[in-house]
Amino acid sequence: MxxxxxxxxxxxxxxxxxxxxxxxxxxxxxxxxxxxxxxxxxxxxxxxLPPASIVAMVDGQDRVFMMWRHRFVSDTWGWELPGGVVDDGEEPAETVAREAVEETGYQITGSLDHVVTYQPMNGTVDSPHHVFVARGVERVGEPSERNEGHRAAWVPLDQINSLIQRGLISSSGTLIAVLHLVAISSTPQIGTSTPSS
Known part of the structure; x- marks a missing residue:
């Protein structure tokens, strides 16, 4: 077919x-x-809605940088990736490079790969979301954006499934990015369990 x-x-x-x-x-x-x-x-x-870009920054220890955020519209808390609206005249890859520095204080120094562009609710809403994975970042200072979250962490990929199952990751862009990372890693997939010895 x-x-x-x-x-x-x-x-x-x-x-x-x-x-x-x-x-x-x-x-x-x-x-x-x-x-x-x-x-x-x-x-x-x-x-x-304006297009948006999201980036999963992965370090050499198979950890992804995430921020603990409150979303007032749904009144929910959860772990999310850095990202934001694509400004006029800006390429989506430029958006994530800018947002990474503003929201996290990290500059992307290694590869930046486009994973997918998707529409989160295209039956009613037109809003392209661009998802990227960055491998290789360098700390360049403190975040200049103070409204994105009060807590951040490098989350091991082997913890992602548990966070999703507990409802602690629910943003669509973040879900797509981290599920992509889990899928291409050796981490067990959602709904699977490791056999006991």
């Missing part, structure tokens, strides 16, 4: 038009006049 794009657009939703409801730097909400393949026609919200 070919899992690529087969070019068939017969199931596409048609957009007859849209109008803005609310617009600012952080979020734009439009109302779209859409028609589904079965002929139904109705209005549907479209939310546009």
């Amino acid at each position: 070919n899992f690529g794009d087969d070019g068939d657009r017969s199931s596409a939703w048609l957009v007859h038009g849209e109008r803005p409801i609310y617009e600012n730097y952080w979020a734009t909400v439009h109302m779209a006049d859409v028609q589904t393949p079965d002929g139904s026609r109705f209005e549907h919200h479209k939310v546009h």
Whole structure:
């Protein structure tokens, strides 16, 4: 079976038009006049958020740098990776390099690899998220951004599964990045257990 794009657009939703409801730097909400393949026609919200970039900084001991953060919208706490909004004229890789220094005080000195660009909720929201892995960082000072979290740690990859299962990692970008790292490491996967001897 070919899992690529087969070019068939017969199931596409048609957009007859849209109008803005609310617009600012952080979020734009439009109302779209859409028609589904079965002929139904109705209005549907479209939310546009700026693109974001996230980076998993990994050291030579298979640890990833994470920050303990509060998210007021969901009123939740959890471990997250550094990252932020891609500024106008900025490449996603430049964003994570800048955010790493601002949020962590570490400068990326080694490789910076793009893992994936994904849409976290593309049924309603358009907001590309770019995920990177950096191997090789150097401490260059204290973080200049003081609102990102009060605690940070180099978390061993073999602790990631436990943190996820305990609900301590829930941000989508962080989950994608750390699950990628776990998948390419020798760490047991989610839902698996190490046989006892």
